[in-house]
Amino acid sequence: MSNLEINLGGLKMKNPVTTASGTFGFGPEYAPYIDLNQLGAIVVKGTTLEPRKGNATPRIAETPSGILNCIGLQNPGVDYFIEKSLPYLKEYDTPVIVNISGNSVEDYAEITRRLSQADGVGALEVNISCPNVKQGGMVFGTSCTAAADVIRVVREYTTLPLIAKLSPNVTNIVEIAQAVVEAGADALALINTLLGMTIDIHKRKPVLGNIMGGLSGPAIRPVAVRMVWQVAQAVDKPILGMGGIMNADDAIEFILAGATAVAVGTANFVNPRATMDVLEGIKQYMEKYGVNDINDLVGAAWK
Amino acid sequence: MSFSGLSKVISNEKTGPQQFLIVLHSPELTKQAKPGQFVHVRVNGLSDPLLRRPISLHEIDYASGNVSLLYQVVGKGTELLSGVPAGAEVDVMGPLGNGFWIPEGVKRVLVVGGGIGNAPLLPLVKELKDRGVEQTVLLGGRTVDYVAGLEGFKSVGVTVETATDDGSLGRKGFVTQLAEDIFTLDKPDYFFACGPEPMLKQLIITADKYGISGQVSLEERMGCAVGACLACVCKIKVKTDEAGWDYKKVCVDGPVFEASEVVFDV
Known part of the structure; x- marks a missing residue:
């Protein structure tokens, strides 16, 4: 039996397959379709200090091999998450990675403090890359100093593994990656969605309620693979790779580019068992090529 | 638990301008279905169009295990669906949603x-x-x-x-x-x-x-x-x-x- 276990910045995962934040709710949504115990980790919907209603509709638009979304971090707030969602997730033998967002550095600090005191949180994914909120989100993730400031402060409030989720909407993602690693990130998640938009030519208006949105799906995969490739060679921290992974072949591409773990996002909407199909396919690939340890594949395309 | 998988297309016929009726044989789905619910249909196995299409149940035949969907062709997804021939299989999830409920005492x-x-x-x-x-x-x-x-x-x-x-x-x-x-x-x-x-x-x-x-x-x-x-x-x-x-x-x-x-x- 080959080894699938990986270590994502201090978080031990039984396999490298997890879910992209915002595409998997808080877990129970997909429990009728897959056994959540089989996942390497569950990354939950972006959580903020206060409950948020999110953006106006339409919140989703289809584009060639992709979707644009502008959900706007609708979530019930961190206290609700701790009281209502965590107890459900703790029943599973799968670590929970909580994706966190804030309007200010203070927000990030407070949410981190509360989650670090709660029982059942495996790691924090610090979202400094949401393209759909006016304050916070991507504002932090597109500047090296701002990104590092958030990570440094969050670091002070927790001993949990810290994963910084990076935005692709930057000139040089390597510089941002280096800045957040310097500030104390244990791992990097990339990429978040690419900022995009689409216009209804009949109504002569943007389709999305928030005008612009984040592009995800297979359309962005080559960009994501390229960024994982660049960052993996520049920093000495594990990467959670994502961006248009639809099947095991796509996931393996990310691993070969340098990702230690992979997140399945938009694919869940198309195939509710996508995570399990990815996991099964990785096992088959390892068997086919006689790979004994998944870690041997990480960055194998350049190592 | 909702069904998710392939269902056989019994027929898929034009019923009006840009309007089609598709009948699916899907016993697992049908036996759980109730009025007002919908199914999420994947129109092909490719990545474009990427998403499934939500379409409401028009007929639920518990005896035969068939459901039918009456749909309007409004874009690429429904256009592709309208071309799926009888005998083919389509990937459907459902039944989904709450459906109508009939309040007590309504006459x-x-x-x-x-x-x-x-x-x-x-x-x-x-x-x-x-x-x-x-x-x-x-x-x-x-x-x-x-x-x-x-x-x-x-x-x-x-x-x-x-x-x-x-x-x-x-x-x-x-x-x-x-x-x-x-x-x-x-x-x-x-x-x-x-x-x-x-x-x-x-x-x-x-x-x-x-x-x-x-x-x-x-x-x-x-x-x-x-x-x-x-x-x-x-x-x-x-x-x-x-x-x-x-x-x-x-x-x-x-x-x-x-x-x-x-x-x-x-």
């Missing part, structure tokens, strides 16, 4: 549909008939060709009245005007409706004037259909909320909501 109801929004009302009309609830069905559309599913409703053996924008069938005008006549003349206890937003909005205002409550089935651009992505939300009145409303998910909290709770943007 006489008004069922109002507009355009392709008529589709999910047929299984409801059949269930109301089976339960001995008296009903009047009002169906509308732009022209005679767009009064979706008309023959099916007539074959149930209930009173069906129609309205079209151009007067090519039934009353010239909106189905909501027919509804108002009925509210005035022969006040029903309750109503059920599905159709375009302006129709639903007008109907709710009119029904409220006569003190009649009801249910409406809503639609919104949808992603996952299981409540995870939060794309298909609509505004629903919530007393505890500061603004008096909160976003609810059309896919799992709906698509059917109490009419009085829906907040429409002006």
Whole structure:
């Protein structure tokens, strides 16, 4: 039996397959379709200090091999998450990675403090890359100093593994990656969605309620693979790779580019068992090529 | 638990301009289905179009294990679906959503549909008939060709009245005007409706004037259909909320909501 276990910045995962934040709710949504115990980790919907209603509709638009979304971090707030969602997730033998967002550095600090005191949180994914909120989100993730400031402060409030989720909407993602690693990130998640938009030519208006949105799906995969490739060679921290992974072949591409773990996002909407199909396919690939340890594949395309 | 997998296409035929009826053999799905629910259909195995298409159940045949979907071709996904031949298999998830519920003690109801929004009302009309609830069905559309599913409703053996924008069938005008006549003349206890937003909005205002409550089935651009992505939300009145409303998910909290709770943007 080959080894699938990986270590994502201090978080031990039984396999490298997890879910992209915002595409998997808080877990129970997909429990009728897959056994959540089989996942390497569950990354939950972006959580903020206060409950948020999110953006106006339409919140989703289809584009060639992709979707644009502008959900706007609708979530019930961190206290609700701790009281209502965590107890459900703790029943599973799968670590929970909580994706966190804030309007200010203070927000990030407070949410981190509360989650670090709660029982059942495996790691924090610090979202400094949401393209759909006016304050916070991507504002932090597109500047090296701002990104590092958030990570440094969050670091002070927790001993949990810290994963910084990076935005692709930057000139040089390597510089941002280096800045957040310097500030104390244990791992990097990339990429978040690419900022995009689409216009209804009949109504002569943007389709999305928030005008612009984040592009995800297979359309962005080559960009994501390229960024994982660049960052993996520049920093000495594990990467959670994502961006248009639809099947095991796509996931393996990310691993070969340098990702230690992979997140399945938009694919869940198309195939509710996508995570399990990815996991099964990785096992088959390892068997086919006689790979004994998944870690041997990480960055194998350049190592 | 919802079914998710391949279902055989029994037939897929054109029933009007840009309108098709697909019959799927899907016993696991069918046995759990109820009026007002929908399925999430993957039109091909490729990545473009990427998402599934949510389509409501038009007929539920428990005996044969078949369900049918009456749909309008509006874009690439439904265009591709319309080309799927009998004998092929399509990937469907469902049944999804809450569906209509028939409140205790309701004796006489008004069922109002507009355009392709008529589709999910047929299984409801059949269930109301089976339960001995008296009903009047009002169906509308732009022209005679767009009064979706008309023959099916007539074959149930209930009173069906129609309205079209151009007067090519039934009353010239909106189905909501027919509804108002009925509210005035022969006040029903309750109503059920599905159709375009302006129709639903007008109907709710009119029904409220006569003190009649009801249910409406809503639609919104949808992603996952299981409540995870939060794309298909609509505004629903919530007393505890500061603004008096909160976003609810059309896919799992709906698509059917109490009419009085829906907040429409002006």
